[in-house]
Amino acid sequence: MYLLSIDLWLILEKAILVAGIVGLSFFIAMYTTYAERKVAAWLQDRRGPNRAGPFGIFQPLADGGKLFFKEEIIPLSSNKFLFILGPALAMITALVASTVIPWASPFITEGGNVIPMQVADVDMGILLVFGIVSVGVYGIMVGGWASNNKFSLLAAIRGASQMVSYELPMGMALIAVLFMTGSLKMSEIVSSQIQNGWHVMYQPLGFIIFFICALAECNRTPFDLPEAENELNFGYHQEYSSMKLGFYLFAEYINMFISSAIMATVYFGGYDIPFVNEASWGLSPFWMTFISFSVLMIKICFFLFVFLWIRWTIPRFRYDQLMNLGWKKLIPLALINMVITAAVMLWLNK
Amino acid sequence: MQLTNRAKQVDRKPMTFLESIYLWNIVKGMGITISHLFKKKATINYPEQKRTFSKVFRGLHVLNRDAEGRENCTACGLCAVACPAEAITMEAAERLPGEEHLYREEKYAAKYEINMLRCIFCGLCEEACPKDAIYLSETFAPANYGRKGFIYKKNDLLIPHPIKEKEAYEKALGGRVVINK
Numbered sequence: 001m002y003l004l005s006i007d008l009w010l011i012l013e014k015a016i017l018v019a020g021i022v023g024l025s026f027f028i029a030m031y032t033t034y035a036e037r038k039v040a041a042w043l044q045d046r047r048g049p050n051r052a053g054p055f056g057i058f059q060p061l062a063d064g065g066k067l068f069f070k071e072e073i074i075p076l077s078s079n080k081f082l083f084i085l086g087p088a089l090a091m092i093t094a095l096v097a098s099t100v101i102p103w104a105s106p107f108i109t110e111g112g113n114v115i116p117m118q119v120a121d122v123d124m125g126i127l128l129v130f131g132i133v134s135v136g137v138y139g140i141m142v143g144g145w146a147s148n149n150k151f152s153l154l155a156a157i158r159g160a161s162q163m164v165s166y167e168l169p170m171g172m173a174l175i176a177v178l179f180m181t182g183s184l185k186m187s188e189i190v191s192s193q194i195q196n197g198w199h200v201m202y203q204p205l206g207f208i209i210f211f212i213c214a215l216a217e218c219n220r221t222p223f224d225l226p227e228a229e230n231e232l233n234f235g236y237h238q239e240y241s242s243m244k245l246g247f248y249l250f251a252e253y254i255n256m257f258i259s260s261a262i263m264a265t266v267y268f269g270g271y272d273i274p275f276v277n278e279a280s281w282g283l284s285p286f287w288m289t290f291i292s293f294s295v296l297m298i299k300i301c302f303f304l305f306v307f308l309w310i311r312w313t314i315p316r317f318r319y320d321q322l323m324n325l326g327w328k329k330l331i332p333l334a335l336i337n338m339v340i341t342a343a344v345m346l347w348l349n350k
Numbered sequence: 351m352q353l354t355n356r357a358k359q360v361d362r363k364p365m366t367f368l369e370s371i372y373l374w375n376i377v378k379g380m381g382i383t384i385s386h387l388f389k390k391k392a393t394i395n396y397p398e399q400k401r402t403f404s405k406v407f408r409g410l411h412v413l414n415r416d417a418e419g420r421e422n423c424t425a426c427g428l429c430a431v432a433c434p435a436e437a438i439t440m441e442a443a444e445r446l447p448g449e450e451h452l453y454r455e456e457k458y459a460a461k462y463e464i465n466m467l468r469c470i471f472c473g474l475c476e477e478a479c480p481k482d483a484i485y486l487s488e489t490f491a492p493a494n495y496g497r498k499g500f501i502y503k504k505n506d507l508l509i510p511h512p513i514k515e516k517e518a519y520e521k522a523l524g525g526r527v528v529i530n531k
Contacts, residue, residue, distance in 0.1 A: 043383045047393045208373070313383040314376055329370065 017119050021098050029253035030060040032304055036253075039308040067246035075239050079146040086143025087240065087247035093136040094254040100125045100186050101261050104271050104293035108285045117289060118187060125186040126178075129262060130171060133217055137163045139251065140219075140226060144236035155235030158319065159226030163217055165326045170213035172334035173206040176341040177266055190270035198274070200267040205337045207267045209330055214259040216326070219252060221311040225319060260303035264296060271296040408473045408486040411464055411502070412509050412522060416454055419511045422483035425459035429475035429484055437468035438475060455481075462504040466491040487522065 034049065034057065041048030049056035074083055104117035122128055137160050144156020177199050178184060181192045193199055200207045216223040227235035237248045264270060271292035278291065317325065368374060394401050403409070414422045425442035443460035445453045452458075475484050494500055510518035 042387045045386055045389055045391055047391050047395070050395070309380060309383065310376075313380045324370075325372075 032253045043312045070242040072242040077148045082146035087244045090139030090251040094251040097132045107289045147239035166213045166216035169330035169334040173209040193269040198269040222314040260300045264299035413507045420454040428478045432474040432478035435468045466500040
């Protein structure tokens, strides 16, 4: 009856981890909205929000509260079920993708139990992320279609085709990494980087391609065509108001957070501290886990900053430019990168 | 026809491969934006910090008193005539015996109103006044919920009493108003 016996400790452990990660995602997303406004202001020689609390740090709470109390409008001609499903899907897919990321080095209890700081170390790790990100398209599609509005539908179609076409070079850039690790498991990807050095050193081109595609997947500027404010009246979430709109916007920030985490994990060594062997410091397990977690967070925050920085620098691409860049530039580059990596790997292993 | 020598020929060469990836130009642009992160912000945090007005700033009107606290205004109406926006209304009254400590001359303004929504703060009233009775101060009309709130009555305009409310008087003076000799 082994199959029926349930390890309650495991469930508790995972439940705490899940709650922690979801809470963290929300917290980071909240403060990314604040950081977005602050960084935008700084890059434009302004000061940014500074009224709510010291340095305006309660601004996200005020924004969230405002969204909750706004009037909620569901258009009469919309499909109500799908209209509500849209933002829910966007949010769920954004949150689910964080399951396979190893957030810190495993925590070793005094009894010798190893608690991985990862909700699920599934064998197909990174592939799962791709699958979930692909489902994320439905959030946009369903929302745009259910609004029964031409602009929303147009934007949703744009968004869907954009995400589908940028998944290709993203996946190809990643295949080159998988050649080096030989595993799809996120924990193995990290541990191979701890041993052999970060992937970004071997795969700079692959990283750039991955990064550009991540921008496109998160619908961030310069690829924010699905929600192009001045062409499509906010795109697929035009008919949304109140917290449903908030969910769409929030899901975008969580997506940013998760894709930053994936980039840090896949290319920048995850929770690894560069140039040092932290295992030799002889720290207590708690501090080891804490430090490795902080290191990952620093990397993530750096990527988040770059996301914001890019948004307030580069204007939006035209749609044909977007497609040209995706299909005619990034895919060939990713293919070349893949072939070269394969050839070098073969040559080295001979 | 060439008007200036600043015109630049537009480069219409097709983009090279590196240019068509946009990467290098994007990096350059990001360098420009990040440099702004460290620049001094021009913004003044208004309620906490206030910018100093120029010496000739023309703000809210003040009805002046002399050193003994008597109103200077004699309701001659020259300011109302000079006013291009027709913002000033007044009614004159005769000073009664026993009111010498209130009004400097035998005629005074019983009612004196300035509509701040009409006023263009040109300062012509200040120039027209023969009695040094009206000045434009360094403050500006605060926001209000109704139009009526912008019609400033005599009580709103009068400078505080120089003897009874010395501090408020000096503050209102602000180094601008010349005390009547």
